[in-house]
Amino acid sequence: MSSTSKHVVAQNRHTENDHSGMSLHTHFQPGATIVQVRGAVEGYDARRLSDYVSEVASSSRPLILDLRRVDFFTGEGFRTLIGIAERCRLSGVRWALVSSDAIDRLLRTIDSSYRLPIAPSVEEALQQLTSADPAWSPPHRV
Template identity: 40%
Template sequence: MVAIKTERIFSSPISADHDEMRCGAAVFSARPCSDHRLAVAVLGEVDAVNGRDFARYVERHARISRQLVLDLRAVDFFGSQGFTALFYISVHCARSDVDWAIVASPPVRRLLAICDPQSELPLADDLASALERLDRLAHRRAPLVWSGRSGWRTG
């Protein structure tokens, strides 16, 4: 009888609190910032090859968070599928009650200026202003408290 074993030929740099995925010409990376805030960063190009995967990656990770920072500062190319992904992420965050903010590179800003002229997506000038925005939203949000027969009330 021949002994067969599985041998890992590469070591994964991903820790338990960090997830990374390569898709097309981009790398998506998610990392918790705190118990309630998650950061998703993108490096490379978001286009027709990986736009849908980008949206699904963010959706999958945003499920466990109340706030999301979408860091697109390292994006070199952002096609129309990238905008479609942002719209999908926006709908998901609204339905899931997740506050979010986008920090963008010049290619992302250029496309958003065309596709989102009303500035409905939460685009921030820089990372500091994105975090300030999320902090303000967190302070406005009153926690719900169960009060017995009368049901839920703000606490």
């Protein structure tokens, strides 16, 4: 996870790969970094997502992983989310993810005691992650 100044100007970053079923778009907002993911998260793309999040995440800014437009999600994608959660925890990054139907379906079938910080919307995640209450923890579900 990188460390960046708290005074980051809002900017956008977009990466897309023609042979990939996944695209990533990052909004560096004044209060948080929002990574929007679209398409399928499987195999190579799961690793690419992990690397990308590691590159843009910072302990000085909350991270929102917006997965609402993910339409296909595999066990490899789930393992990627667990890895992201662990790296964020170890690096002190406050984060939340916004799920999709594809991810919810997979989470219902996986037998895991691991809890992910799932928020119902980007707006609620942003509000809660940037609130003055350091004890707030986004809703977790398996």
